[in-house]
Amino acid sequence: MPPRRYLETTIPSYFVARPSRDVQIASDQAATVKRWDLHRDDFAMFVSGVVLREIGKGEAEMAVLRRDKIRDLPIPEPTEASEALATRLLESGIVPAKAADDATHIALAAAHVMDFLLTWNCKHINNRSTFRQIEKECLACGLVCPVIATPTELMNLCP
Numbered sequence: 770m771p772p773r774r775y776l777e778t779t780i781p782s783y784f785v786a787r788p789s790r791d792v793q794i795a796s797d798q799a800a801t802v803k804r805w806d807l808h809r810d811d812f813a814m815f816v817s818g819v820v821l822r823e824i825g826k827g828e829a830e831m832a833v834l835r836r837d838k839i840r841d842l843p844i845p846e847p848t849e850a851s852e853a854l855a856t857r858l859l860e861s862g863i864v865p866a867k868a869a870d871d872a873t874h875i876a877l878a879a880a881h882v883m884d885f886l887l888t889w890n891c892k893h894i895n896n897r898s899t900f901r902q903i904e905k906e907c908l909a910c911g912l913v914c915p916v917i918a919t920p921t922e923l924m925n926l927c928p
Contacts, residue, residue, distance in 0.1 A: 774812040775878035775915065776839065777888035778823040778870075781816070785834040797889055797921070804920040812885075816842045817877050819870050847873075851880035854910045863902045868893040875903060879912040886915045887923060895919060 783801040816839050824835040854876035858864040864872040871893040878886040888894045895917045907914040916923075 771811060771813050772884040773815065773882065774885045774887055775815050775817070775874070775881070775883040776820065776842070777874045777886060777890060777894060778820050779889035780887050780920070781820070781824050781835045781839050783889060784838045785831060797919070800920045800924065801889075804924055814839075814842050815845055815881065815883065817844060817874065818846075819873050819877070823870065845877055845881040847877065848880050850910055850912060851876040854879055854906060854912060857906045857910065858903065861902070861906065863899050863906065864893050875907075875914075875917075878915045879907045879910075882913070883915040885923060886917045887920060888917065889919055891919070895922075 780801060783798045784805065786798055789795045789798060820839070821836070821844070824839075825832050851873070855869070855872040858872040858875060859866055859869060864875070871890060874888070875886065875894060886894065893899075900917065903917075904914040
C-alpha cells in the first residue's frame with residue numbers, strides 16, 4: 770500500500786493559484802505543482818470535508834478549479850479520536866481557537882493514520898516550535914502524529 774498523504778487546504782489552493790509576484794510564494798506554488806506532477810501516483814491522497822469547505826470560499830472560478838483538482842480524492846470522516854485530539858489541541862492552546870480548522874486537519878490526519886500531512890500553513894500546522902507538543906497530544910490520544918511537511922520538505926524526505 771502506498772504511503773498515505775492528507776492534503777491540507779493550502780495544497781489545492783497553491784495548485785491553481787495565479788502565480789504570485791512574491792518570489793518565495795511563486796517558488797512554493799511551483800514546488801506544489803512539481804510534486805503533484807512527478808509523484809501523484811506514489812501516494813494515496815486524502816482531503817477532508819474541512820478542506821472542501823475551505824476551498825469553496827473566495828473567487829467562484831478559483832473555487833471550481835480547486836475542487837476539480839481534488840475531485841476524486843477520498844474524504845475521511847471525523848471520528849471520536851479525531852474530535853478528541855482536535856479538542857485537546859485547542860484546549861491546550863497549541864492551536865489557537867481562531868484556527869480550529871487547523872486543529873481538525875491535524876486530528877483527521879492522525880486519526881486516519883496518514884503518513885504525511887502536507888501543508889503550506891507554517892503558522893499553526895507545520896510549525897517547528899509546536900510540533901513536539903502536537904506529537905505529545907497525538908500520543909495522549911493513542912495516535913501517531915503524521916510527518917507534517919511542505920511539498921518542498923517532502924521532496925527532501927522522499928526524493
